[in-house]
Amino acid sequence: xELNPDQLSAAxxxxxxxxxxxxxxxxxxxxxxxxxxxxxxxxxxxxxxxSRPPSLAFCPSNRRDGSFKDTLANILATRQFVICVVPFxxxxxxxLSSAEVSPEDSEFLLANVDAEPSATVRPPRVKLSPxxxxxxxxxHIALESGPxxxxxxxxxxxxxxxxxxxxxxxxxxxxxxxxxIGRMGGSTYCRTQDRFDLPRPEFPR
Ligand SMILES: Cc1cc2nc3c(=O)[nH]c(=O)nc-3n(C[C@H](O)[C@H](O)[C@H](O)COP(=O)(O)O)c2cc1C
Numbered sequence: 248x249e250l251n252p253d254q255l256s257a258a259x260x261x262x263x264x265x266x267x268x269x270x271x272x273x274x275x276x277x278x279x280x281x282x283x284x285x286x287x288x289x290x291x292x293x294x295x296x297x298s299r300p301p302s303l304a305f306c307p308s309n310r311r312d313g314s315f316k317d318t319l320a321n322i323l324a325t326r327q328f329v330i331c332v333v334p335f336x337x338x339x340x341x342x343l344s345s346a347e348v349s350p351e352d353s354e355f356l357l358a359n360v361d362a363e364p365s366a367t368v369r370p371p372r373v374k375l376s377p378x379x380x381x382x383x384x385x386x387h388i389a390l391e392s393g394p395x396x397x398x399x400x401x402x403x404x405x406x407x408x409x410x411x412x413x414x415x416x417x418x419x420x421x422x423x424x425x426x427x428i429g430r431m432g433g434s435t436y437c438r439t440q441d442r443f444d445l446p447r448p449e450f451p452r
Contacts, residue, residue: 257395262432265291270429270437274305275331275341277362277370278321280350285362285371286317287344287354289333291430301404303330303380309396310347317350319387319398326384327368328402331376335426335438367406377410377425 252260265271274293278286292306307319315323322328333341343358355362355371362371365381372379382402390397415421422439429437 261395265430266432269431271431273333273341273428273430274303275333275337275344275373275376276305276318277329277331277355277372278318278327279325279370280317280321281324284351285353285355286321286350287358287360287373288316288318289341289345290318293330296401300385302385302401303382303404304399304401305330307398307400309392309394309398311394313393313396315398319400320350321370322384322400323387325369327370328382328384328400329365329368329370329372330380330382330402331373332378332425333428334375334377335428337373337375338428338436341428365406366408372408377413378420379408380404381406381408 250263255263271291272293274290276288276290280286290305290307294304296302296304307316310316318328337360340358340360344354344360346354346357348354348357354360361374363374365372365379368381368383372381380402382404385401385403386399388399388401390399409420413420413424415424422442425439427439429439431437
């Protein structure tokens with residue numbers, strides 16, 4: 248099958264993207280509104296960008312009515328957010344926190360997620376999440392405007408929280424102890440338990 252994105256509806260193209268870019272890590276993004284309401288939502292168009300500057304990116308699309316999702320509106324207003332990773336133990340809460348609720352209602356309460364104060368920013372982190380990246384907004388790029396339009400949010404990592412409980416003997420997070428989930432297409436998820444090692448080849452210079 249050969250596809251020209253310009254000849255597909257946005258909805259069909261979206262399905263092709265989420266069923267082929269696999270597995271996707273999930274950014275569980277915590278923000279706070281200017282009036283102090285906490286907000287929590289998952290985003291799987293998410294990746295690290297680099298270590299200089301320490302940076303990551305995720306992509307909240309616009310709602311069907313063309314408005315920004317609460318996460319993006321809060322980030323544009325406050326320039327702060329926290330990205331938490333999602334362990335298998337938190338799948339149900341993560342899913343619940345994707346509900347579209349009014350900006351006055353906190354998904355922390357809705358999904359019964361315990362919050363822990365962050366070290367450098369106002370939005371709290373998820374207590375049960377073993378890794379949290381506290382960020383300030385580097386750049387927001389609206390790729391288009393209107394319903395479903397894509398936004399790129401680039402964040403500078405100000406502080407990393409890594410729970411002692413997931414550290415391996417080398418001082419870095421151990422994937423087995425992290426036990427994170429990834430998103431596949433539709434409502435399918437995977438766990439990071441199926442792994443193999445592949446040392447990099449040595450090329451003669
Ligand atoms: C696993 C998962 C991944 C998601 N990834 C994205 C994403 O990458 N971009 C997006 O716009 N919405 C994504 N969503 C939907 C948002 O979580 C949902 O629209 C949420 O209500 C946004 O909340 P907010 O308005 O509080 O920001 C995802 C939902 C789930 C369950």
